Amino acid sequence: MSSVDLLPALLVVVPILMATVPIALGLRYDRTGWAVTLATTIALFAGTVYLATRVYGASGSNLEVAVIHQLGGFPRPMGIELVADTLSTMIALLVTGTALGLLAYTRVGGPRGNTFYSGYLLLVGGLLGLTMTGDVFNMFVFLEIVGLGTYALISSGDGPESAVAALKYLIIGTVGASIYLIGVGFLFMATGTLNMIDLAATVPTLEGQNLQLARAAFAFIFIGFAIKVAQWPLHSWQPDAYQHAPDGVTPLIAALVSTVSAYALARLMFTVFGADFIASTPYATELVVTVGAVSVVAGSVLAVIQTDVKRMLAYSSVSQFGLIVAAYGLLTETALVGALIHLVGHGLMKAGLFIAVGVVALGYGARTVDEYAGLASSRPFAAGSMAVLLITLVGIPPSIGFIGKWYIAVGAIEAQAWTVAGVIFLSTMLTLAYVARLLEKMYFTPSSALELPHGRGRDHDHDPDHGAGTPVTDGGHSTGTRQVTVGMLGVLVVTAVLAVALGFAGDVFFELLAPFVESADLEVSA
């Protein structure tokens, strides 16, 4: 076993073990959590980058380039594996990168305290485990670790509202994970194995009663993940959870938790069950596409009528994940790559947007769409980055939001799924509706003291420094420790630039994901 084979295990174990350090040090020192977390996430990010150079540097089929760690040295049918293939490495990069970037926000703005950072590290460890696990039962365990971390972080908000939102998420999320566990049970009955690579070899050979069991397993697994990915009508936990979580936590859970769940669904659909199995199951593709398409429309419509910005962006997530799930159901190569690009892109955009919401709430006290009036003149950096990310969300080229949607649309047309193509068009219009509302408020509505809480708005109008000064003095009138820092704005601007720059990287994504997509054995586009 060479040293790189250890990396997948270290990436999972190190954050979970390090999660105990802030609490232990907290007995003696007050504020060590941030430093410990920063050191750990830098190490994790460096490890993932090194892993990525190995995985993407090698050539061959998906299993040949993958870095596989066999826990305890037990080989495949018996042992448990951690697999970093081309797809999971990409998601691991997103997870560690976002976790690292977000620390710039939580340094000053987020919920502080050592227990918060313990939860943070636990969540990152769980997410990396969920990304790289090669065992369907271990996926359940990591799903629950991610769940536990998320519930704890959501409830770390100041108000009691966050506890109610966390309990709602806990009950719905546990039922979702349990339904997935039933699916695992059926799959085990049908095949007698839990390893994904073994399952992928066994599932196509199933016949008779075992085939029926595997189909039941697919149904349970899909419903379980439909809850975790927040598909309509099982999405009701998500807006509450996103809205009531502390500002420093929402970017993490919005960008990562549902994204990694959606990745896990892709892993199960395309690696474990395989495209042939899903295509041969009656009504399976139709149902997956319908659930996704209905989520797109329902999420967008609900987002348009929201007044709270965080809630609006939460409903927008329902719609974007609907697009991804619908693209899974199309079962074409182009649509799958589009869905995976959109998965990464959406994670990036939502992380940036929720950081922007946090920055605005910190420095400006604004939470509803109306309160965003005149933001552009008093907070040019925050408003500018937010505007770029919002436009990216609509899917205007060049941006990562555009190429994701573009490939999904092309895949829909190739699969002759005209409804999906129409839904993408309709949802883009609806996205533009709620994005334009916010842009109009930020750039074209003058701020008035009445619309701003705490009456701070007046000062911005004759502030000589605004726009020209350093980002620290960028309209920062709030007193106390909770101020908008250079780090926050820096992360925000970097995210916005990245969201645009990756818009030119469509071919790169195609190339990097090629081994995985080939292993999924899909219909090749004409």
Next chain:
Amino acid sequence: MIELLGTHYAYALMFVLLGIGLYMTIASENLVKKLIGVNLFQTAIFLFFVAVAYVEGGGSPVVPADPDPGSSELLLASPLPHVIVLTAIVVGIALTAVGLALIVRIHSEYGTLREDTLREVRADE
């Protein structure tokens, strides 16, 4: 049909328990009872896994100290589902603990455990 139920009663029981658990989770207004419903739902799944692994006349998969030299066959129950259930029970306990902690927080803030009262209290704010 009756015969099938007679031999597969554990599966039937699992789905009955699953239904009761889900109904409690959805219909009960009391938050603690909701959590008990979730627990019941999970326990039904544990029962399902145990039933899958059951082998008529099978022993535990521990190699006997003094194996009977006469019989060449050793009938064993699969240990894997049992291990899975053990892990899932641990996960379930952790979730219940977190859920109860959240309920304690909600009760100390709002002074109620009932969801309908909670909705009224929150609507007033």
